[in-house]
Amino acid sequence: MISEAECRDGVWASIDANGIARLEIDRPRQMNALDGPASARVIALCDEWAASPDVRVVILSGRGGSFSAGADVAGMAQDARGSGGFDEAASRAIIENGSNLVRAVRGLPMPVIAALDGAAVGIGASLAVAADLVYATSRTYFMLAFVNIGLMPDGGASALFTAAVGRARANAMALLGEKLSAADAYDAGLITAFFDDPAGLAAAVDRVAGRLARRSPRALALTKSALDRHSLSGFDEALEREISGQTELLQSPEFQSALTSFVAGR
Structure with missing residues (x-):
């Protein structure tokens, strides 16, 4: 198991002596796009952590003033050029990867805390909201910007956001791309909760993580499972619908045009 922080x-x-595991995205030039x-x-x-009795709490965060700007669109474009474009198999693989990312977070039996500062966009927004407790700074924002490039929400966003904010607000975010x-x-x-600055956020998250680390792991796991079964009972079906829809849309002329413009800085 990891004792001292390492980056790959x-x-x-990292995992500390109290069983608090920290996962921090650190790709500042890409606003932590994945x-x-x-x-x-x-x-x-x-x-790994899901199977470890040593991990009691997981904290997700991003370094450098962003949580995550979503998928690395520039990297996607480069990969597409190298492989001759987005065919059905390549498109499905891309979307399944994002779905598996959020599934992995939701599969953690222990409480997951998201500590957000700055952008939580696209799959980054899904990853953040997949946590059980979500804390942020006042400059944090969420955005499902898929429609702006001819795509639809993925990573379970159609279930996660609707469960959290209700149909009307989720529709505005997904259909209008509203921040x-x-x-x-x-x-x-x-x-x-949200806080004025990163220092206040960090202090609050540390306090909450410490409280959770002292609680019964089995009680927390069963409580989390019970809550999820009620609020996210259709999560797996939502992922399958998103994978199917995004596989089609990644091959569309609208997305290809948006991708070209994005890479060109337009």
């Missing part, structure tokens, strides 16, 4: 593929990981290796690292860590501020996210029930 743009992801820091590419294939970073996603694989997150999945591997979650799978949701930390204050509005708190009012809508998407986040647990």
